[in-house]
Amino acid sequence: MTSLEHASPATETPMIVMEHVDKWYGEFKALTDINLAVRAGEKIVLCGPSGSGKSTLIRCINHLEIYQKGAIRVEGITLGSDPGTIDAVRREVGMVFQNFNLFPHLTVLENCTLAPMRSLRMSKAKAEATARRLLDRVKILEQAEKYPAQLSGGQQQRVAIARALCMGPKVMLFDEPTSALDPEMVKEVLDTMVALAEEGMTMICVTHEMGFARQVADRVIFMASGEIVEEAPPEVFFSNPSHERTKKFLGEILHRH
Amino acid sequence: MGLNEFIFLLVGLKWTVFLSAIGFACGGITGLGVALARTSGIPVLERVTAGYIALFQGTPLLMQLFVVYYGLALMGLRLDAWVAVAIGFTLHASAYLGEIWRGAIEAVPRGQTEAAKALSLKYVSRMKDVILPQALRISLPATIGFLVQLIKGTSLAAIVGFTELARAGSIVSNQIFEPLTVFGIVGALYFAMCWPLSLYGAHLESRFAAATR
Numbered sequence: 001m002t003s004l005e006h007a008s009p010a011t012e013t014p015m016i017v018m019e020h021v022d023k024w025y026g027e028f029k030a031l032t033d034i035n036l037a038v039r040a041g042e043k044i045v046l047c048g049p050s051g052s053g054k055s056t057l058i059r060c061i062n063h064l065e066i067y068q069k070g071a072i073r074v075e076g077i078t079l080g081s082d083p084g085t086i087d088a089v090r091r092e093v094g095m096v097f098q099n100f101n102l103f104p105h106l107t108v109l110e111n112c113t114l115a116p117m118r119s120l121r122m123s124k125a126k127a128e129a130t131a132r133r134l135l136d137r138v139k140i141l142e143q144a145e146k147y148p149a150q151l152s153g154g155q156q157q158r159v160a161i162a163r164a165l166c167m168g169p170k171v172m173l174f175d176e177p178t179s180a181l182d183p184e185m186v187k188e189v190l191d192t193m194v195a196l197a198e199e200g201m202t203m204i205c206v207t208h209e210m211g212f213a214r215q216v217a218d219r220v221i222f223m224a225s226g227e228i229v230e231e232a233p234p235e236v237f238f239s240n241p242s243h244e245r246t247k248k249f250l251g252e253i254l255h256r257h
Numbered sequence: 258m259g260l261n262e263f264i265f266l267l268v269g270l271k272w273t274v275f276l277s278a279i280g281f282a283c284g285g286i287t288g289l290g291v292a293l294a295r296t297s298g299i300p301v302l303e304r305v306t307a308g309y310i311a312l313f314q315g316t317p318l319l320m321q322l323f324v325v326y327y328g329l330a331l332m333g334l335r336l337d338a339w340v341a342v343a344i345g346f347t348l349h350a351s352a353y354l355g356e357i358w359r360g361a362i363e364a365v366p367r368g369q370t371e372a373a374k375a376l377s378l379k380y381v382s383r384m385k386d387v388i389l390p391q392a393l394r395i396s397l398p399a400t401i402g403f404l405v406q407l408i409k410g411t412s413l414a415a416i417v418g419f420t421e422l423a424r425a426g427s428i429v430s431n432q433i434f435e436p437l438t439v440f441g442i443v444g445a446l447y448f449a450m451c452w453p454l455s456l457y458g459a460h461l462e463s464r465f466a467a468a469t470r
Contacts, residue, residue, distance in 0.1 A: 064371050090377035101372035105390045114386055115376035167376060 014073075015040045015171060015202050016061060021070035023056060023226075030056045031067065032226045038204065040170070043197050045213040045234075046206045048223035049249060054206045057223070058173045061204070062093045075170060091119060094164030098176040100156040102148040108135065108159050109144040112166045120167065127166070134162040138192050154185030158192050165196075172196065174205040208253055214238065222246045258438055262429045266439075269425025270446050272339070276421060277408045277450075279343045284350020284407075291355025293384065296362045306355065313352030319413050321345050326417040342414040346407070353403050361396035362388060394465045401458030405451045422446060 016038040023031040031053050038044055046054040059065040060072060063079055063086045072079040074089045103111050112131035116122040122130070135141040138158040140151075148156050157177055164172060174193065178186045190212050197203055197216040207213070213220050213234050220237040222230045222245070230237070230246045238254075241247050291309065294302040313321065325345040329336055336344070365388050373383040393400075415424035426443035430436045 062375055064374060087377050087379065090375060093375075095372075095375035097368060097372060097375075099368055101366075101368035103369065103372070103387055103391075105394070114382075115373075115378055118382040118386065119377045119379070163376070 013040055014038060015042075015075060016204075017071075017073040018057075018060075019071045019073075021057075021060060021067050021072060023053075023060065023065065023067040023069075030226050031060070034070070034228060036221075036228070038171075038202060040202055041200050042202055042218045043216050044204045045217040045220045046204060046223060047208060047210075047213070047220065047249070047253075048229075052223040053226040054223050055175050056226075058095075058175055058204055058206055061171075061173060062090050062095055064095075087119075091167060092170045093173060094167055094169035094171070095173045096157070096160050096164055096175065096177045098180050100148070100153070100160045100180070102156055102160055102163070104148050107145055107147055108140070108151070111148070111159060112163045115163070116166050131162070131166050134165045135159070137165075137195075138162045152185060153181045154188045157181065157185075157189045161189075161192055161196070171202045171204070174203065174207065176206050176208075178207065178209060210238070210254060222249065224249070258429070258433060258435060258442070262433060262439075263442070265429055266422065266425050266442060266446065269420055269422040272420065273408065273411050273422040274450070276339070276342060276346060276411045276414060276419075277404075280346030280350045280407050280411070281404055283343070283347040284354055287347060287351035288354030288358060291351055292358035292362060295355060295359040310352045310356050313349055314356065318345075318349050318410055319416060321349055322413055322417055338414075338417055338419045342417060342419050346411070346414075349410075350403075350407055354400065357396050357399045357403060358392060361392035361399075364395050365391045394462075397458060397462055397465070401454060405454055408450055408454075409447060 014037040016036070018034050018036040021031055021034040022029070034057060036057075046057065048054050056065055060067050061074065061079075075092050077085050077088050077092075079085055079089050102108075103114070106114065109128065109131055112135065113122075113124065113127035116127040116130060117124060132141060132144065135144055138161055140155055140158050140162070143151055143155060143159075148159065151159065161172075161177075177193070178189050181189060186209070190209060193203070193205070193212065194216055203216075205212070205217075217234045219231050220234050221228055222237070222241075222243070224245050230241060230243045232241070237246075238250065241250060291306050294306040295310070297303060322342060322345040325348070326336075326338065326341040329341060329344075369387055369391065370383065373387045378387065411421055412423035414421050415427075420428070422443060426439050430439040433439070
């Protein structure tokens with residue numbers, strides 16, 4: 001369970017199921033009746049204006065956010081308030097954050113080996129071998145002994161991807177992984193994500209990188225005000241969006257590029 | 258001032274060091290518990306420890322030592338002066354260190370906890386491997402500062418008849434009538450304990466800063 005070799009190609013088995021999920025922050029309703037099924041191997045791109053609930057949605061999947069109504073199942077495990085199911089789901093789901101969130105007091109290598117050693121009880125030697133292999137795959141092995149602050153933003157984000165992969169996840173969640181990066185570093189991170197997609201990883205990406213969406217997404221989902229407004233394959237989504245809000249959003253975002 | 262008097266001061270110094278060490282070690286362990294309870298997200302624990310901290314920060318150390326020493330005696334629990342004083346310092350230090358470390362734990366960015374959770378690290382590992390090492394660095398100046406305060410605060414133990422450095426000083430001074438010399442030496446001995454500690458703290462800070470820059 002240490003690498004992508006176990007990720008199965010797209011099949012009809014839903015890996016993630018969200019049913020009628022509602023979430024409130026106090027009085028504010030952040031998510032309304034979210035229904036989503038993601039098959040193994042599928043790549044989903046989530047987009048929408050800021051505050052539309054897209055980050056909140058993916059953060060519900062690994063229980064970084066609690067939701068008030070509905071059900072979420074990952075790999076057949078129903079995410080409940082029972083800590084056992086939360087841990088089980090988190091072992092299957094890797095997450096990459098906008099601000100990298102690397103552990104600043106640990107080296108790149110230690111960042112990658114900590115969770116496999118603690119959560120999967122992997123031996124140090126095995127965890128390091130896995131980490132080095134995955135750091136090599138995101139092309140940053142030569143930085144293994146450095147601390148995060150010594151790396152550029154793009155390098156840090158690639159380390160964050162490798163760190164998540166070290167747990168051997170079946171699904172990867174990306175929460176605006178390139179939004180905090182300088183423009184010249186966006187490509188190296190996107191290239192890493194494309195490579196990961198090509199290897200068959202199941203992915204849900206919150207991103208405004210529409211080039212990436214065209215290239216790898218099986219489905220693009222547009223959210224606004226906490227609801228899923230529209231979902232379609234990228235070719236349909238970009239050329240022939242059906243909702244007014246989608247058209248307006250695409251007009252704004254594509255105009256920028 | 259003769260050699261005997263000086264040795265008497267050194268014996269007092271020994272007790273000051275001993276008392277500081279106990280207060281810091283026991284207070285540190287208890288204080289860690291207080292800090293963790295204070296940040297646990299469990300309302301009962303948070304309220305109880307908040308009350309504990311308020312009580313010990315809001316009353317003089319001198320009064321706390323009185324209460325432990327005489328109060329426990331009144332309740333029929335006769336303790337050696339040094340045990341009572343050690344308990345008093347532990348309670349005092351745990352409240353202050355608990356509050357210092359609570360602040361430091363909360364100063365570690367939220368994203369660190371989220372990343373640790375997303376990697377399915379459980380509470381113990383999240384704290385031990387991710388949050389506390391970062392919190393320790395953040396808290397270092399305040400922690401060292403408190404330790405220095407604690408060393409100097411041990412002089413209050415004199416009040417319950419415990420002969421540490423300051424009391425040893427006044428005893429010697431009363432015998433030989435050279436208060437300036439005696440208290441000059443006593444002050445120098447305190448300085449010799451506290452100053453290296455401050456230097457060491459500054460050194461650790463710059464080393465941590467170098468490691469993460």
